[in-house]
Amino acid sequence: MLQEHIVKSFDQALEGLRRTIMEMGGLAESQIESAIQAVVRRDTGLAGEVMRLDSRLDEYEDAVDAGAVRLLALRQPVAGDLREIVSALKIAADLERVGDYAANIAKRAMTLNQAPPGLRPITGIPRMARRVQANIKEVLDAYTERDVGRALDAWSCDGEVDDLYNSLFRETLTYMLEDPRNITPCTHLLFIAKNLERIGDHATNIAETIYYLVEGRPIRMSRPKGGLTSFEADPQSRGEEIEE
């Protein structure tokens, strides 16, 4: 009877950890969306909101860490339960970083909003954001449903994000070359695009963690990579390869 109670409350605690990750994921998703909207709609108030909310993701990560360590110490889980806890630690760290990137996009939106409107490469940002957001949504759904197939779908889409980044990088460089007044705002756009690309990397990390969680072993394929870009604007530079 007592044993049953302990098992039940362990399951409840695990379920609580899972729910915290899902809530954290939902907040990370809405932070990305708001940050991108702050760029596209030049909404400084919304950018401020994203920066304010970032500390909530840190709090979520602290809560997951504390909960995970408590469960490890008190329940000494093995096998699937242990993987569940280690995965929660890893996914929370990834989502916290995703939040940092969203907050940095919001900060840059604030700066961009002080420049005159109408910068053309801005249109590439929401396109890239949609792809990254779809990947984040896919891995969070995969986590909820323990669906390795969906995790692998998102995992194999990361190359597309890299390709979008490379094409935006090239395009943005040409605007900088065209008119020196574009240099400062375009530099921020480049970093916004890089932040999105890194959010995509964290979606890939989470997909790998889900694979480990469900399959019980690390993923053994090598990571998807976008193609190399050549700098159209500068024939001397040849390869911008993507970072992991």
Next chain:
Amino acid sequence: MLQEHIVKSFDQALEGLRRTIMEMGGLAESQIESAIQAVVRRDTGLAGEVMRLDSRLDEYEDAVDAGAVRLLALRQPVAGDLREIVSALKIAADLERVGDYAANIAKRAMTLNQAPPGLRPITGIPRMARRVQANIKEVLDAYTERDVGRALDAWSCDGEVDDLYNSLFRETLTYMLEDPRNITPCTHLLFIAKNLERIGDHATNIAETIYYLVEGRPIRMSRPKGGLTSFEADPQSRGEEIEE
């Protein structure tokens, strides 16, 4: 007798985990150094070497993960031993990212080596690198010696890294404005500086993990931050705040 044997082999396994982290830290340090040398000395061969060695850091992380999960499952540690294992997982993840940033610096060195030499902002890169490398060295020593004081020293130095980044950012923008031929190589320099700044962030993360490891509770101060920069080159943009 058997109990004693188990305890002894557990201690050996923990010691093995610790040693793996130290070796991994040593490799991460030498990867940063080589990547910066590849930029400064325009050494494409060295850049290739850094990119090749990056997979070793991934292997170290996999080894730490596997070792940590095995210890958690078989030994069901509590208190300090548990913190030791959770900390190893976290530090390995940070060092793996540090390696990714070093590899990205090396990739950009390859591209920069195709541009004509003599770009002035390059001199700011080794200065910033020295500060970041000192912080990484400090936290790795702090880990080896379980020295919270040294960890906090490195932790409180991260603001300096941010300040160096901001000054390099402003300087690089002026070179881009001065001559459009500088735009492409300077963009790479900006990303190299940003990579160094992020390596500094990971040193800060590791310092926080050491605090948790030794003190048994999370650090509760807010993170050190560099000052805001104004864009001298563009009076319309005002704040380049540092990301976490």
